[in-house]
Amino acid sequence: MRTIALTNQKGGVGKTTTAVNLGACLAKLGRRVVLIDLDPQGNLSSWMGININELDKSMLNVLRGDVLISEILKETCVKCLWVAPSNVTLAAMERTLANKLENDTILRNSLSPLLDHYDYVILDCPPSLGLLTVNALSAVREVFIPLETKVLALNGLVTLINTVNLVKDTLNPTLEVTGIIACMFDIRTNLSNEVVGKIKDKFHDKLFKSLIRESTKLAECPISGQPITLYAPESRGTQDYMDLAREVIEGEEKKDWWIFGRQRGKT
Ligand SMILES: Nc1ncnc2c1ncn2[C@@H]1O[C@H](COP(=O)(O)OP(=O)(O)OP(=O)(O)O)[C@@H](O)[C@H]1O
Ligand SMILES: [Mg+2]
Numbered sequence: 001m002r003t004i005a006l007t008n009q010k011g012g013v014g015k016t017t018t019a020v021n022l023g024a025c026l027a028k029l030g031r032r033v034v035l036i037d038l039d040p041q042g043n044l045s046s047w048m049g050i051n052i053n054e055l056d057k058s059m060l061n062v063l064r065g066d067v068l069i070s071e072i073l074k075e076t077c078v079k080c081l082w083v084a085p086s087n088v089t090l091a092a093m094e095r096t097l098a099n100k101l102e103n104d105t106i107l108r109n110s111l112s113p114l115l116d117h118y119d120y121v122i123l124d125c126p127p128s129l130g131l132l133t134v135n136a137l138s139a140v141r142e143v144f145i146p147l148e149t150k151v152l153a154l155n156g157l158v159t160l161i162n163t164v165n166l167v168k169d170t171l172n173p174t175l176e177v178t179g180i181i182a183c184m185f186d187i188r189t190n191l192s193n194e195v196v197g198k199i200k201d202k203f204h205d206k207l208f209k210s211l212i213r214e215s216t217k218l219a220e221c222p223i224s225g226q227p228i229t230l231y232a233p234e235s236r237g238t239q240d241y242m243d244l245a246r247e248v249i250e251g252e253e254k255k256d257w258w259i260f261g262r263q264r265g266k267t
Helices: 015-028 043-047 059-064 090-099 103-110 131-139 154-170 190-206 216-224 236-254
Strands: 002-006 033-037 081-084 120-124 142-148 176-183
Touching: 002 015, 002 131, 015 033, 015 043, 015 081, 015 120, 015 142, 015 176, 015 216, 015 236, 033 043, 043 216, 059 090, 059 103, 090 103, 090 131, 103 131, 131 154, 142 154, 154 176, 154 190, 176 190, 176 236, 216 236
Parallel strands: 002 120, 002 142, 033 081, 033 120, 142 176
Antiparallel strands: none
């Protein structure tokens, strides 16, 4: 099982868009994928057609230890793609976590029922570096950082990487940033190219080669309740996220990212 947190403390950079669409593309390529909504905004859950105002069980109950994560998984319109939903009640967890001993590793322990049953667990983090994000970073092996390429936000990126390193040094020694994803790439402007060039200079091969171009279809698909692969299968959004998924799958060969057990479902 590969465990990946999609993290960036900046809002609106494409974390949720990437979680859903990368997840759907990995599922299309034969992987079994769980998306964990770790954002009290519940955007990912709503997108996948879940009524977040009427959740009887959610990630909040999992983090409180009331239920196993496997008990809250919901099937989606995509075969082999499941969602562990959240809603605004998760915001209360931030306070609860602050008072709990060993609060940083609660999520890691709660992922264990998923071992051996799924290939990818992808966590959609909130736009902050608070305790929910720190829990995500303590629970996973890999971090993917989606970046908006319409603005140069290197300072924020450095802060984020420092936080990842802090968690690595103190709580989770195997944690690694394995990919930076250039999102909302605007082919019409030089700025996007410039930003991508600067990220490449600074972070070398950490930047995925697949760029996610800006696209109206990608902006529309949350309303449709589907990932881009179903909403607009022929669109460049599908093309870009399928390319990214193939690149992520190529990474399976590079290093032993598979934690707690065997590699499954290879195509
Ligand atoms: N490649 C793209 N082209 C066009 N619009 C996009 C693209 N990627 C994301 N968007 C849109 O940009 C907005 C922000 O994206 P998204 O919700 O994925 O970001 P986020 O980082 O999860 O935000 P938050 O920090 O609030 O959780 C959304 O309206 C989304 O539909
Ligand atoms: Mg989001």
